Amino acid sequence: MASEKILESKKAKVAALTEQIKNSCSCVLVDYKGITVEQDTKLRKELREAGVIYTVEKNSILRFAFKEVGMDFDSVLEGTTAIALCADDQTAPARILGKYAEGSDGKFSVKAGFVDGEIYDAAGIMALSKIPSKEVLLSMLIGSLQAPMQKLAATLQSLVDKKNEEAA
16 A cells, blocks of 8 residues: 555656656756755755756656656666756756856766757757856847947937038
């Protein structure tokens, strides 16, 4: 009887995790062994502020959940594994965890992940971690569009001023 309850509990956990994965646009799997509680608390706070769900989960539960959504991460689901999921920012988990992995002296490492259904290995996730946030990219785009418009406005204003001087 008890084993049946445990099995049902695990099935519910897999179903909940599967739903979270389906609703996420990005995911990063990490190996977290060797970090301190203080480092983990700081990391979780930063992830939470960015809207990232970060949990430690058993590899077997993760394996079943990923199978449900049609993804295969079996080769990296060994040892200690934590999963970071984000529903609205494609680069947030990779950016935060990649930065953290670079400064951890090998105690914390990125395993793999996905962005919009495309699977990336550890090197791919680390490359994604270098991409600025969506807000930063948009502000860079606006800045690059704004400069020519300001130059055009200044040129037109100088023409208007010149015409006014000639008319006076």
